Amino acid sequence: MPTAKKAAFKAEDQQLAAIARALAHPARIAILRQLMQRQTCICGELVSALPLSQSTVSQHLQVLLEVGLICATVDGPRSCYCLNVHAIRHAGALVARFLEGLEKAPCC
């Protein structure tokens, strides 16, 4: 979206959209699910688990990192990713509050 017009939308709407955008690709959903299932923080195992190249998976990880849903630590030659439960909780609360509001709306 054009930077000039971004300010035209409410901050919370932009925040919600940013969260949604981070989740708007099945690969990133799958990554989060993998991190949820394996207690281990994973790295290149994700590449094996996904039908995508290493560089593409790395890019998706960056997207999730930038929005804060996951965090990374360096473990020797490899990178270890894990869920940022705090951020996820915050995002979940935002989304839940929004959707609950919608559900309660009087329909036409």
Next chain:
Amino acid sequence: MPTAKKAAFKAEDQQLAAIARALAHPARIAILRQLMQRQTCICGELVSALPLSQSTVSQHLQVLLEVGLICATVDGPRSCYCLNVHAIRHAGALVARFLEGLEKAPCC
């Protein structure tokens, strides 16, 4: 995403991503919020409420329509949109279940 690789992701992941994609723009969040606030099903009032052209707003409405979050009825020369509470509830449940799972995950 390439149609050829779409099948490589779990159906539920694709469904979640599709919902997220529909919400991945502040204009569409704002549209849903407008429909929530005004009990009236709105049409071109949305254009006045948003910093976007009529054709662009119409496009965003189509996106929300296609994913089923809103529904439309024709009222004379104008179109009347309203929230599809049923679909919203379903989407909300899907998202909530996913995020709750993430929150409970054992972190590294």
Next chain:
DNA sequence: TCGCTTTATCGTATTTTTGCGATGAATTTT
């Protein structure tokens, strides 16, 4: 030290999204 593994980043190509003006269809109003 010399490879070997692991992973982020770069460069690039392709596709998708976003945005707008113009146009046309449908309907109401005059």
Next chain:
DNA sequence: AAAATTCATCGCAAAAATACGATAAAGCGA
């Protein structure tokens, strides 16, 4: 019937997202 209103759609341009191979950096093991 003519003009005006409302809105979806088309055509197009610009921007962003997606994907991948190649490359480079960093650490491990021989």
